[in-house]
Amino acid sequence: MVTLSGKGLTRRALLAAACAAAGGALPAFAAQGMRLAAVDWAMAETAMALGHAPVALAELIAFRDAAVAQPPRATVDLGLRGAPNLEALSLVAPDLILSSSYYSAIEPRLARIAPVFTRALYVPGEPAFPKVMALLGDLAGRLGDAAAGTRVQAAAAAEFAMLAGRATPHAGRACLLFELGDSRHIRIFGTDSLFGGALEAMGMRNAWAGGTRFAFAAPIPLERLAEYPEARLVVAGAIPVQVERALRSAALWNSLPPVRAGRVHRLPELRPFAGIPSALRFGHELVAALEGRG
Incomplete structure (x- = not known):
């Protein structure tokens, strides 16, 4: 049985009491350093890369599906990113x-629970990659661990340099990066996308000179691919079975020069609006595909 006097009751004490009442215990990682809660996945991934895993994360199950690194088992699920469970957020006492x-x-509501650290990372027309790389240092500074930011930034830069070396034999041909929405539509990753920035960091070129359409629907008609007969086609993410079946018999798709020449590379499910760890995973998956190991 847990009893509380009510005097000097802190948020951490409240959480400990709630966990004890539920038959659990306060997670060990939650008792060390600054307690973080994340509603944004790029932020969560960045915090984890710095060695400061959040104690709570929005849409935790979906995050785990394609996570570069798995959050601790005791991480609390906060519900939807756009509408997190504020009661659960209060209980974890971030x-x-x-x-x-x-x-x-929703920031005003979040700020009533705890200070909010926020950045505009993905803005149409603005390169996202430099912002996501800078976030490592910014967040590390806010957490009082500037050394971690410097260390992880240096390691990421070194890894991209290594990937650039491996990609050199393939750098002469530009890539078109996209997701397949259905058999007739794609979502292109442009110069303002995480993947587009990672491609440049690897010394390769994005054939699509424009920006990314920041939308959940895939808004570009498949016919646009015909404008890039010399490009490599890089398909990010799983292709739905019905789309795969339709593409096999689609005259337009099969008439594309890159398809006829076998210059189509498929990558696994990746997070296009995440942090540097996802950018590095994209780089490794792309190089492996170019080397014929994908």
């Missing part, structure tokens, strides 16, 4: 909430 401009509408 010292800092990690958010982004995607969730600016």
Whole structure:
């Protein structure tokens, strides 16, 4: 049985009491350093790369599906990113909430629970890669661990340099990066995308000179691929079975020069609006595909 006097009751004590009442215990990782809660996945991934895993994360199950590194088992699920469970968020008693401009509408409610650290990482027309790389240093500084930011930034730069070396034999041909929405539509990753920035960091070129359409639907008609007969086609993410079946017999798709020449490379499910760990995973998967090991 847990009893509380009510005097000097802190958020951490409340959480410990709630965990004890539920038959559990306060997670060990939650008792060390600054307690973080994340509603934004790029922020969560960055915090984990710095060695400061959030104690709570929005849409935790979906995050785990394609995570570069898995959150601790005791991580609390906060529900939807755009509408997190504020009661659960209060119970985990965060010292800092990690958010982004995607969730600016709910920031006032978040700020009533704990200070909010937020950045505008993905903005149409603005290169995202430098912002995501800079986030490593910015967040590390906010967490009082500037050395971690410097260390992880240096390691990431070195890894991209290594990938660039491996990609050199393939760098003469530009890539078109996209997801397949259905058999007639794609979503292109442009110069303002995480993947587009990672491609440049590897010394390769993005055939699509424009920006990314920041939408959940795939808004570009498949016919646009015919404008790039010399490009490599890089398909990110799993292709639905019905789309795969339709493409096999689609005259337009099969008439594309890159398809006829076998210059189509498929990558696994990746996070296009995440942090540097996902950018590095994209780089490794792309190089492996180019080397014929994908």
